[in-house]
Amino acid sequence: MSNQDELFNPLDPDVLRDPYPVYRQLRESDPVHWHAGLGAWVLTRYADCLQVLKNSAVFAADFRKVGIPTPDPLLSLQTLDPPDQTPLRHFAVDALRSQDMGALERNAQQRAERLLDGLAQRETIDFVTDFATPFTLGTISELVGMPPPEADEQWRQRNDELHRSMDAGLDPGSEEAGLAARQHFSDFVAGWLANGPTDGISGYVAANRAKVDYPDAVLHNSLRAFWHAGFEVPARFLGNALTTLTAHPDSVSLLGADPDTAVEELVRFCGPVHVVSRVCTEDVTVGERRMRRGQMVVVILAAANRDPERFADPERLDLTRSPNPHLGFGRGAHSCLGNLVARIEGRVALTAVLRRYPALAVDGALDPWENATLRGYSSIPLRLHGAPVVS
Incomplete structure (x- = not known):
């Protein structure tokens, strides 16, 4: 299936670099x-996106409701309604x-400082590989109660295959490898649970397994999805946020003044x-268009988050914006369970990095992931300008 479209080609290199002009054009024209x-409806207005997210009976994440099979590795909390x-x-x-989020935040602060200590003698770093990924992987693994896996070549390959398959609607050839990657990570989770963990979320799951009547595979897939999203999504957010802040240096001081409000705006x-x-x-009307049972709906959260009907001056970064009812963590039955963790990671990491290196700057070309679903930079x-600021 071609992803070519007069208005929207999600994997066009220019769109990958900056999709927001196309989102704006779609929102204004259609x-x-x-x-x-795609064989799907594409939504870009806030009100329409919210309508879909909040009504899982009519707009389902479980495609089996309309006769579309769901492969076993995808059956999880994310795909059940x-x-x-x-x-x-x-x-x-x-x-x-059941987890101590205060301790998690304190440990995240220490983790950020240790990583920055290890980079202190370097003039340049790759923020993604040197800081964001190890920081988020360490934090979510602590919360889940599993040791971070060794980041070897197999790990990188499986991760890449899973990433690519997020766009299986655009690239159907990526689906099989992505399913195998998910199964690989679910098997890792299953092996860890079989060891009788006592710490973190996996410890809770092991001790309370009898409370839920679901197949083991669904439980393993759900924990895998939470753990994997728990480092990949915030790592990309940290990269997006940091590059946004370096492009808006006048806003950096506002981050320190109110990190919670600032993180919401960055999301x-x-x-x-x-x-x-x-x-x-079922057949349903969205806007003035009639959708039919069995048709797919693509909700572009990032377009909704810049809808001028919902946000004043939406193209402007305003780290004091409040209230801020963005859809960055979704809404309804499938809203992000890890949003609290992501918020902790955002304020801890960004504050730590910019406190030490308030004058850091991008030092070369940014390399975007070829992914229309989960956007960020690989x-x-x-460049860490000047001497680090001693905390």
């Missing part, structure tokens, strides 16, 4: 757009609430999760 290449999903989501929420302005997909379970070369 906000409920039929994309023939209420009421099937509800007991598992409650179990996941309870597992999160709105440059959050990494751009797209989620749903399927219509490489961010930075």
